[in-house]
Amino acid sequence: SAVISQKPSRDICQRGTSLTIQCQVDSQVTMMFWYRQQPGQSLTLIATANQGSEATYESGFVIDKFPISRPNLTFSTLTVSNMSPEDSSIYLCSVDLDRGDEKLFFGSGTQLSVL
Amino acid sequence: GESVGLHLPTLSVQEGDNSIINCAYSNSASDYFIWYKQESGKGPQFIIDIRSNMDKRQGQRVTVLLNKTVKHLSLQIAATQPGDSAVYFCAENIGYGQNFVFGPGTRLSVLP
Numbered sequence: 334s335a336v337i338s339q340k341p342s343r344d345i346c347q348r349g350t351s352l353t354i355q356c357q358v359d360s361q362v363t364m365m366f367w368y369r370q371q372p373g374q375s376l377t378l379i380a381t382a383n384q385g386s387e388a389t390y391e392s393g394f395v396i397d398k399f400p401i402s403r404p405n406l407t408f409s410t411l412t413v414s415n416m417s418p419e420d421s422s423i424y425l426c427s428v429d430l431d432r433g434d435e436k437l438f439f440g441s442g443t444q445l446s447v448l
Numbered sequence: 449g450e451s452v453g454l455h456l457p458t459l460s461v462q463e464g465d466n467s468i469i470n471c472a473y474s475n476s477a478s479d480y481f482i483w484y485k486q487e488s489g490k491g492p493q494f495i496i497d498i499r500s501n502m503d504k505r506q507g508q509r510v511t512v513l514l515n516k517t518v519k520h521l522s523l524q525i526a527a528t529q530p531g532d533s534a535v536y537f538c539a540e541n542i543g544y545g546q547n548f549v550f551g552p553g554t555r556l557s558v559l560p
Contacts, residue, residue, distance in 0.1 A: 337491075373456060375537060376492070376550040425491050435480050435541055437548060439491035 335360050337440035339426050345446045346416055353412045354443045356426030361406035363431050367399070370423040370442070379424075382409045416447045456535060458555040467525040471538035471551045476519060478540035482548070483512060483523045487534045495523070495536075525556075533558045 336359040346352050356365065367379040380390045380401055388401040402410045413420050426440040461467045473481070479500040484492035498505045498512045498521075505512050511524040521538050538551040 339491075375552050376539075378548070427491075434497075436494060436497060437482065437539070438494060439484075441489075442491045444489070 335428060335430055335438055337426060337428060337438060339440040339443050341443060342441065343444035345448065348417050348447055350416055351412055351414045352416065352445060353410050354424055356409045356440055358407045358428055360430065362428045363406070364429040365403065365409045366427045366437070367401065367411045368425040368427060370425060372421065376425065379411070413445065418447045421445055421447045456553050456555045458557060460557045460559055461528050462559050463528060463530060465528055467528045467532070467556060469523045469536050469554045469556065471521040473519050473521055473538065473540040473551070474549060475540060475542045478542050480541040481514065481521055482539045484537045484539060485534045486537065492537060528558050530558050530560070532556060
């Protein structure tokens with residue numbers, strides 16, 4: 334597998350503010366993904382982030398709310414903008430290790446609480 | 449036994465018994481499946497995968513069974529241990545690029 338580090342691991346934020354979550358991988362990967370896991374629920378894909386191109390967002394998620402950067406093959410950020418309590422979730426970074434096997438590996442997640 | 453909790457179905461098993469966690473997937477065209485284990489405060493951890501050209505795959509203490517006729521996936525854990533307590537998710541790759549759809553999850557509780 335790979336070491337996938339996310340920062341911060343948790344945060345408590347005020348509504349109306351923004352939080353940027355960082356994801357660092359210990360190897361170069363083409364495809365990185367951001368997922369949301371609402372309390373007690375399953376994982377939902379927010380967007381796919383490939384280096385050198387705009388992120389591709391899933392239905393229900395927009396760039397203005399969840400801007401993503403992918404400056405190189407080992408790093409990505411997800412910003413949760415203008416937060417409301419409904420944004421309280423775990424945000425997870427995941428990667429495909431470019432081995433051709435489609436396996437998806439996850440970071441430890443960022444637990445976000447919005448007051 | 450199995451019960452539906454507030455958000456997640458829960459399976460309670462005695463330590464040492466075998467566990468069977470079930471998952472109904474949505475798309476008959478899905479060709480790749482993964483089981484993940486998620487412990488509290490952690491990200492999902494890869495357990496085992498299977499492709500649609502197989503109906504069974506075994507790992508260490510785990511077996512995944514795939515029944516494409518009824519779109520059903522199961523994870524069997526042999527000799528369940530306290531460390532197996534977690535939420536288990538199935539994920540299906542619905543076939544175009546990397547696009548996994550995750551099941552609702554099952555909480556496994558191992559009783560001493």
